[in-house]
Amino acid sequence: MRHPLLALLCKEVRSADGQVDGRDALAPDRGPTDAGALLRILDGLHLEELPARAWAAVAAAPDPHLAARAVGVSLMTGRAWRDHAGGSLVPDGVGAEWTDHLWWRDLTGVGAEARAAGARVAEALLCLEDTGGLPDPGALRADLRLIGRTPGQDWVGVDIQVRALLTLGDVVGARGLLADHSGATPDRAVAEIVARDLAAARVAAFDGRAVDVRTHLAHATELRPSVDAWLPARGMRASADAVADGTVPGSTMPAQAGSWSARVLGEYAADLGAAHLVVGQAEGAVALLTIALEHCAWPYRGRVQVRCDLVESVMASTPPGRVGPRAQRLLDPPVAPEERSTPDVAAAYARLDALLADDGVPSVAFETALHAPSAPMSPWQRVRMLVAYGRYAVTRGGRATGNAMLDEARTLVRLAGMAGWLRGIDVFLAEADASGGAGPEWEVLGTHEREMVKLAVHGATNSQIAQATFVSERTVVNRLRRAYATLGIRDRRDLVRLAETRPPLGLPVADTRP
Numbered sequence: 001m002r003h004p005l006l007a008l009l010c011k012e013v014r015s016a017d018g019q020v021d022g023r024d025a026l027a028p029d030r031g032p033t034d035a036g037a038l039l040r041i042l043d044g045l046h047l048e049e050l051p052a053r054a055w056a057a058v059a060a061a062p063d064p065h066l067a068a069r070a071v072g073v074s075l076m077t078g079r080a081w082r083d084h085a086g087g088s089l090v091p092d093g094v095g096a097e098w099t100d101h102l103w104w105r106d107l108t109g110v111g112a113e114a115r116a117a118g119a120r121v122a123e124a125l126l127c128l129e130d131t132g133g134l135p136d137p138g139a140l141r142a143d144l145r146l147i148g149r150t151p152g153q154d155w156v157g158v159d160i161q162v163r164a165l166l167t168l169g170d171v172v173g174a175r176g177l178l179a180d181h182s183g184a185t186p187d188r189a190v191a192e193i194v195a196r197d198l199a200a201a202r203v204a205a206f207d208g209r210a211v212d213v214r215t216h217l218a219h220a221t222e223l224r225p226s227v228d229a230w231l232p233a234r235g236m237r238a239s240a241d242a243v244a245d246g247t248v249p250g251s252t253m254p255a256q257a258g259s260w261s262a263r264v265l266g267e268y269a270a271d272l273g274a275a276h277l278v279v280g281q282a283e284g285a286v287a288l289l290t291i292a293l294e295h296c297a298w299p300y301r302g303r304v305q306v307r308c309d310l311v312e313s314v315m316a317s318t319p320p321g322r323v324g325p326r327a328q329r330l331l332d333p334p335v336a337p338e339e340r341s342t343p344d345v346a347a348a349y350a351r352l353d354a355l356l357a358d359d360g361v362p363s364v365a366f367e368t369a370l371h372a373p374s375a376p377m378s379p380w381q382r383v384r385m386l387v388a389y390g391r392y393a394v395t396r397g398g399r400a401t402g403n404a405m406l407d408e409a410r411t412l413v414r415l416a417g418m419a420g421w422l423r424g425i426d427v428f429l430a431e432a433d434a435s436g437g438a439g440p441e442w443e444v445l446g447t448h449e450r451e452m453v454k455l456a457v458h459g460a461t462n463s464q465i466a467q468a469t470f471v472s473e474r475t476v477v478n479r480l481r482r483a484y485a486t487l488g489i490r491d492r493r494d495l496v497r498l499a500e501t502r503p504p505l506g507l508p509v510a511d512t513r514p
Contacts, residue, residue, distance in 0.1 A: 035061035042069045043189035045224045047077070068101035069191070072156035075125065076195055078231045078264030102160075106152030114150050117143035125164060132262045132296040134167070141168050141338065148177050155181070155192035159199040166206050169302040169339040174203050194220045194227060202300055205236050205271070207344070208380030210243035211417055231264050235271030242275035246423030249275045252288070266296025270306050277309055278420050280427025282317035289313060304335055304345050308352040308384075315355055316391050316428065343375035351385050355392065364446070366392065379416040383409055387421060394432050398486040449483040452476060456492055457499045 038057055041049050051057045058070050074080070099122040100107060100115055107115075121143045128134055144164055147153075158181050165174040178199060197220040204212035213236055220227045227233050231254050241247035249272050254260060260268075273288035289310040292299060299306055340349040350373065354365035366389040370382075377385070386409035393402030406425050413421040445453060448469070455465045462480075466473045480492075489495060 035063040035066045039063070039066050039069060042066075042073050043191050045073070045190050045194060045226070047073070047079075047226065064098040065101045067098040069156070071098070071122070071126075072102055072154070072160065072195075073191060074261075075129065075160050076156060076191075076198060076232075078260050078267075080129075080259060080261040101154075103147055103154060103157040104150065104152050105154045108152060110150050110152065114146050117146035121147060121161075121164070125160065128167075128296075128298060129261045129263050132266055132294075132298070134298050137168055137298075137336070138338075140164065141170070144168075144173070148173070148180070153181055155188065155199075156195040159195035159202075162199040163202055163300045166202060166300045166302060167298045169304060169342065169345045171203065171206050171302075171344065172342050174199075174206070178203060190223060194224055198227075198232065201233075201236055205239060206301060206305075207378065208243065208383075208418065210240040210420070213237070213240035214244065231260050231268045235268040239271040239275045239278075241420075242278040243418050243420045246279055246420035248279050248281070263296045263299075266292045266294070267299045267301070268292075269295065270299045270301050270309075273306075273313070274301070274309055277313050277316075278424050280424035280431075282313045282428075285313035286310065286317055302339070302345060302348075304340055304348045304352065307335075308348045308355070311352055311355045312388050312391070315388075315395065343373075344378050344381045346375055347373055347377035347381040347385065351381075351388050355388060379412060380418070383412050383416065383418060383421060386412070387425065390425070391428055393486075394429070400485050445483055445486060449479050449486075452479055453483050453495065456480060457496055 038050075038054075038061065041047070055070070058067055099119040100110075102122055103118045104110055121140060124134060124136070124140045124143075134140060144161055147161060158177060162174045162177055165171070165177065197216040201213045201216035201220075204210075204216065217227070217233055217237055217240075220233070228237075234254070238247075238249045242249065252269075252272055254265070254268065269288045270292035273285045273292055276282070276285040276288060289306060292306060293310065297303065335349065340346045347369065350365075350369035354369050357365040366385070370385055370389065386405045390402040390405035390409060393399070393405065395402075406429070410422060410425060413419055451469060452465050455468060460468070462473050462476045465476045469476070484490060484495065487495070487498065489498060
């Protein structure tokens, strides 16, 4: 009887007048406009008890605290409750002061500047909910910094801020916000406890910590089993299961289709797309990730991460050099430097650049990102880099290089608890073997290597190649060795044999036979 969870539940089912869950307050004789009853429902996340016209009920009792909790729960769950006139998420008749109650349980010590920033953040995030886009990311970043330093915050508001920071690629700021407000807070409602777990799960998903994602979601669903049906939780769980165990995502059809916001639909598609990519279903990942960015250009996984997943999926599922026009269009908007300021996001951006490299030597871009990164990357990002590099090399004929990268990735995922990647690697290699993807793709060679290979295939000696290309014979030997390794062959005889059986496009091979 002294268990804190039991005490919380006992407290929750008693209203101030002794009624259970406030259900009597919603009796027909009193109507669905009792602010206290609605607030108890929202605080306890008994969402199945909401009146049929929940927002109309909120508008009829314009209590700013009630409106803030209704907006906060709507943003947290992803549910789009729009049964009032005007189309705005906030009903008419509710004053602007509701935004104060969205962020703070206690306004003591909160200055006017922070409160004004809170109002602007609420406006920006409601726009994101409606349209899937952000009008001014820089202003949102600045306002979040102002709010984050203030005391007395409500955990539903903290969860919303964490998601906004991740949207901007600021995982360091999101982790810091969680740490700053992790102290014990008495009398927290169920909504706040669940919000804290969801915030931690989002950060863990951004970091690729699948086991932590599942732990936080399990804690939330123990308290409220209905959390499992929320689209944000379903997406994070599918992604975590794919990374941890290699579980193939099930049906993509969301429950209660049509009742979710555009933003949460985009984030759900991004989570499922990432899960499909992990288990080796690149074509499914392309479709889902494209839908994700069309519905929400600013998902909580960050634009850089989702764009990179999309490009990697396209590269793994189509012939070399064919990034579909629909996918390319989604990559066109520039990514501001501040969006890739943290090490892991910078590593994802480097991977994106390497995948799209058009200088004829994409392996150099990958090597730079792997071995000379601008900042240390996490095991999660290193696995992503190794798998992307391995897939890229194998698809373009560099089986030896690709296998080396994928073998290193296998070792790392076993150590880091990401065994789901093993399934994706095996599926990819099996498909490459079945389609003949292990054969040489000559365009993977760099410009200098290509020129030397052309001369070698035509019978030129190392000395003649050195004279023709104005380098030393040692340089010729080294570059040819790199070309052999890239093509997965041993020596010049293998090179000539490959050129005869599979003539390289754009590199005509003379008949050297007598």
